[in-house]
Amino acid sequence: MTMWTVCGAAVIGYGLARLGASAFQELRNAVFAAVAQKAIRRVALNVFSHLHRLDLGFHLSRQTGGLNRAIDRGTKGISFMVSSMVFHVLPTALEISMVCGILSWKFGTSYALVTLGTIVTYTAFTVMTTAWRTQFRKQANAADNVAASKAVDSLINFEAVKYFNNEKFEAQQYDKPLQDYEKASLKVASSLALLNAGQNAIFSTSLTIMMLLSANGVMKGTMTVGDVVMVNQLVFQLSMPLNFLGSVYRELRQSLIDMDTLFNLENQKPLVEDAPDAKEFVFKGGEIRFENVVFGYHPQRPILNGASFTIAPGKKAAFVGPSGCGKSTILRLLFRFYEPQSGNIYIDGQNIKHVTLDSLRRAIGVVPQDTSLFNNTIYYNVHYGRIDASREEVFEAAKRARIHDVVMSLPDKYETKVGERGLMLSGGEKQRISLARTILKKPRILFLDEATSALDTHTEQSLLANFRSILRDTQMTSLHIAHRLRTIADADTIFVLRSGQIAESGTHEELLQKPDGLYQEMWIKQESTDAYLSQVENEAEFLSDEEVEYRPRDHRERRDR
Numbered sequence: 087m088t089m090w091t092v093c094g095a096a097v098i099g100y101g102l103a104r105l106g107a108s109a110f111q112e113l114r115n116a117v118f119a120a121v122a123q124k125a126i127r128r129v130a131l132n133v134f135s136h137l138h139r140l141d142l143g144f145h146l147s148r149q150t151g152g153l154n155r156a157i158d159r160g161t162k163g164i165s166f167m168v169s170s171m172v173f174h175v176l177p178t179a180l181e182i183s184m185v186c187g188i189l190s191w192k193f194g195t196s197y198a199l200v201t202l203g204t205i206v207t208y209t210a211f212t213v214m215t216t217a218w219r220t221q222f223r224k225q226a227n228a229a230d231n232v233a234a235s236k237a238v239d240s241l242i243n244f245e246a247v248k249y250f251n252n253e254k255f256e257a258q259q260y261d262k263p264l265q266d267y268e269k270a271s272l273k274v275a276s277s278l279a280l281l282n283a284g285q286n287a288i289f290s291t292s293l294t295i296m297m298l299l300s301a302n303g304v305m306k307g308t309m310t311v312g313d314v315v316m317v318n319q320l321v322f323q324l325s326m327p328l329n330f331l332g333s334v335y336r337e338l339r340q341s342l343i344d345m346d347t348l349f350n351l352e353n354q355k356p357l358v359e360d361a362p363d364a365k366e367f368v369f370k371g372g373e374i375r376f377e378n379v380v381f382g383y384h385p386q387r388p389i390l391n392g393a394s395f396t397i398a399p400g401k402k403a404a405f406v407g408p409s410g411c412g413k414s415t416i417l418r419l420l421f422r423f424y425e426p427q428s429g430n431i432y433i434d435g436q437n438i439k440h441v442t443l444d445s446l447r448r449a450i451g452v453v454p455q456d457t458s459l460f461n462n463t464i465y466y467n468v469h470y471g472r473i474d475a476s477r478e479e480v481f482e483a484a485k486r487a488r489i490h491d492v493v494m495s496l497p498d499k500y501e502t503k504v505g506e507r508g509l510m511l512s513g514g515e516k517q518r519i520s521l522a523r524t525i526l527k528k529p530r531i532l533f534l535d536e537a538t539s540a541l542d543t544h545t546e547q548s549l550l551a552n553f554r555s556i557l558r559d560t561q562m563t564s565l566h567i568a569h570r571l572r573t574i575a576d577a578d579t580i581f582v583l584r585s586g587q588i589a590e591s592g593t594h595e596e597l598l599q600k601p602d603g604l605y606q607e608m609w610i611k612q613e614s615t616d617a618y619l620s621q622v623e624n625e626a627e628f629l630s631d632e633e634v635e636y637r638p639r640d641h642r643e644r645r646d647r
Contacts, residue, residue: 140356185324193309193317196299201324204292211284219277226270233263242506296321358422360442367445369530370434371399372563374420379429381412381419389415391586392429397579399434400561404574406608407583413567414455417533420565421450433531451529455536455567457520459508464493465500467508467519471526479526487522489515532564571609580605 182205190198240247240256247256300317303309374397382388389412397403405413418424419431422443431438438446459467468480475483480500484490492515496502508516524532568574575594582590582597582605589604590597597605 208288215281222273229263229267364442367441373399375432377430379426381426401578402564404566404577404580411583449530451524451527452533453524457516459504463501468522471523483522483526487518489518535567
């Protein structure tokens with residue numbers, strides 16, 4: 087009975103020990119999951135926020151797909167590194183120390199020296215081989231980033247691909263980084279096989295030496311067969327943590343590479359940031375002054391070359407000129423997307439370098455020419471202009487932008503999805519949503535960069551009239567960029583840009599009076615073109631289909647000559 091009690095207790099104890107080990111291991115994983123996920127969330131959020139703090143130049147030179155893949159791999163690497171260091175490396179090191187200690191204490195220094203030599207050789211081989219393999223992992227990561235960027239870029243421009251029947255070309259372009267990734271991955275796999283073979287060779291050699299020493303001890307009578315079995319089991323016990331540490335080290339190196347890419351993003355310094363003594367911007371009317379501003383996206387090609395001008399507070403100013411003369415660049419500099427190479431920009435007497443970016447940009451509303459919407463509802467995109475606005479304010483802004491009636495005619499009304507970058511809407515609808523979003527923001531200074539270029543004439547004139555009433559009621563300073571001069575003929579001051587400088591300035595009437603003026607030349611060209619198009623439309627009403635198809639070409643040829 088006593089024997090059964092002892093045996094039963096031992097078996098039950100063994101079972102409870104196994105159950106307890108398993109239960110505590112799962113509990114450990116559950117507790118660590120909360121810690122790891124919180125760390126991953128914080129790092130990912132910090133990097134994401136930092137990317138939004140970087141300047142426009144950084145984002146124009148990077149591809150979105152590669153950034154997303156770098157963040158994804160980097161956060162996974164953090165989780166693996168933390169879990170490996172806490173739950174694997176330290177316990178395994180303790181296990182190796184105990185095995186070495188038992189062999190040394192029980193069987194002598196020769197066994198301890200062989201064990202120590204095995205560990206040193208195994209570790210050195212693993213470290214050197216893994217360092218050599220790192221280049222292949224970097225090549226695979228680089229190819230993966232390129233493939234991801236290419237895929238995202240191609241899918242975003244889906245319509246362009248279809249317009250030019252370039253599906254096969256896009257597939258070929260996507261396949262190139264996939265081929266590079268395949269080659270790099272094969273190198274990773276083959277070098278891993280070499281590493282595993284070398285590790286097994288080192289361990290097998292160590293085991294053979296241990297067995298020879300044990301056999302010699304048995305022959306001398308200093309060891310028993312049980313001791314040989316014990317040595318064999320201890321050496322095998324040593325092999326498991328060594329193999330585990332080797333694999334963990336490989337994964338750690340890979341994780342460190344991924345984390346390095348992630349933290350390099352976070353260490354990227356923005357070219358435009360608040361000065362140490364920056365103060366809050368204080369609006370005092372909206373006077374804008376450029377003083378000898380020099381700027382170029384590339385130092386060898388300046389866009390603005392000593393530009394100087396002043397816009398009085400509450401006035402409507404317009405910038406015209408040929409493409410590439412720096413009209414949109416002026417808006418980007420005012421919004422501090424870039425810093426000028428030299429010169430100063432003032433708003434209400436405050437150098438914009440010395441005010442905080444947040445307070446400056448809160449005071450400015452921008453309606454860009456190329457409108458990009460979020461892949462969400464119409465309401466979300468308009469409401470984005472001021473996220474604390476009420477539904478009534480959103481609707482009022484949409485009415486002022488002449489888009490409310492269009493939205494209400496849709497089946498889902500304001501809950502209509504606009505698609506990727508707003509591609510499910512027409513160009514005019516996108517521009518009016520962008521206008522509504524900016525109106526909702528209630529800026530103190532307004533920038534409009536070809537804000538009505540995608541609208542029909544009737545809607546454009548109605549919207550411009552509405553804008554005139556808004557500007558008149560709010561006394562808001564506004565800057566307009568336009569190629570169609572009729573849309574800015576009522577501006578208080580028109581600045582004509584040429585070669586990065588202000589070539590002419592004045593009202594519409596004043597500029598037309600300047601003999602051989604650049605503005606006068608642009609106006610005459612546009613008016614003659616409009617008159618020609620109007621004539622063609624009138625003639626088309628009285629011509630047959632064949633004549634309609636022929637006559638416009640004939641007119642164009644005569645005009646070009």
